[in-house]
Amino acid sequence: MRPIQMVDTKTQYHKIKPAVDQAVMEVMESTAFINGKAVQDFAAALSSYLGVKHTIPCANGTDALQIAMMALGLQPGDEVITPSFTYIATTEVIALLKLTPVFVEVDPKTFCVEPAAIEKAITPRTKAIVPVHLYGQAAPMERIMEIAKKNGLYVIEDTAQAIGCDYIFDNGSRKKTGTIGHIGATSFYPSKNLGAFGDGGAIFTNDDELATRMKMIANHGQSRQYYHDVVGCNSRLDSIQAAILGIKLKHLDEYARARQQAAAFYDQAFAGHPAITTPAPAAYSSHVYHQYTILLEGVDREGLKKYVAEKGIPAMIYYPVPGHRQKMFEQFNVASLDLPVTDWLTQRVISLPIHTELDEEQLAYITTHVLAYINQ
């Protein structure tokens, strides 16, 4: 049996090595390392795949969120509503820009932000909502967009974990996550579903004006060479990464299917077990399984993690400390917030290996040992 990893980027690379290597060599020969043709081509291909008007490549997913928030002209002290149960990058940029993060509760079944909690958190200072499509499944965007419209708020989708995921509207129509809100932000960190061989990110919008502003902000606020109209930053996707991503984008749907198959294997192995709650697919979303995260009831989580590690099976806790309990946010007096679902989830979640290269032998080995510990 091949060794089991949380993510197996090496086997994945070897399957497409000739195409990736050739694309990289072409960039090296062209020496157009910054903003070369590979970057333009990848941005166009991604726009077409997602069905969005503008894709602005940038240096990483955290920058993508930051540039999105800068483009909306939010002022210090403006409130941004966001789940507490997310990766720190989502909420960190809010504080970095001197905005106020307002942490709200998530749905215990989908792990995504709860629309009723968003509504309750709105004040006259609220300017934006940042839903996170956590673990590869969409937040309930249709309700979120209704709330945003009613209250005149911007919506920035954090789709770092859900690139390629379909949101299904009540009328049956579909849109890709990241293209529904005013702006979408994603990451090409190597372990993400569309992963580069280094850092990368992108911002999406259908709004021409926002696109122009975000392009400027990502490039030192420059409107034409050496004319800088607004304070920006330097955030670029380099051409080598874009060339690799261009090849991998062609495989993204096939990668999602491989992840869905692995998830189906886990679902079946754990079905009906009283101590394990498997991920609950929402009717309004496909699931691209960035993570396969189960909830444990009455199981010593650390004990399980240690037991499977001894068998060569990695498992991770995403995330052990929610945003409102992070020291970095002490200034916002959020530690005393009452977010029982979030606290409950942080104590019970555990993510098992999921990626595009898991075979049945590995999956059977993982489920056997997980169940052996839980059933002992």
Ligand SMILES: *Cc1c(COP(=O)(O)O)cnc(C)c1O
């Ligand atoms: C990975 C991730 C980010 C940040 O992306 P980087 O490219 O690592 O900066 C933001 N939000 C979420 C939910 C993520 O998973």
